[in-house]
Amino acid sequence: MRPQTKESRSVVADVLSEQMEKFLKRLQSQDYAPSGVAGYRLRLNEFCAEVKARGVPLEQLDENRALELFAAVELSSKPTHARFMIRNFARFLRS
Secondary structure, three states: OOOOOHHHHHHHHHHHHHHHHHHHHHHHHOOOOHHHHHHHHHHHHHHHHHHHHHOOOHHHOOHHHHHHHHHHOOOOOOHHHHHHHHHHHHHHHHO
16 A cells, blocks of 8 residues: 555545535434534544544545544543444445
8 A cells, every 4th residue: 555645635635524424414314413513523524534534535534443442532522422424424434
């Protein structure tokens, strides 16, 4: 596997942000409360920043890798709830 460059990390970040927005729109279409979607957005922004900082390729971001990265992120919410959010997003990415 070749190392990630600054440009490729930027592309990963752009694609990840785009996927996050699609995921949040899906939650809205499933009648999630606006406060719930806002909570997802906050946690996923923190998570996506960690993915970008580490330069993890999107194709390597399965559920297990996502939870490994989650462990490195300091979150202000309850870890179990945030872990559930990250797991849902990782599943969405793989679908």
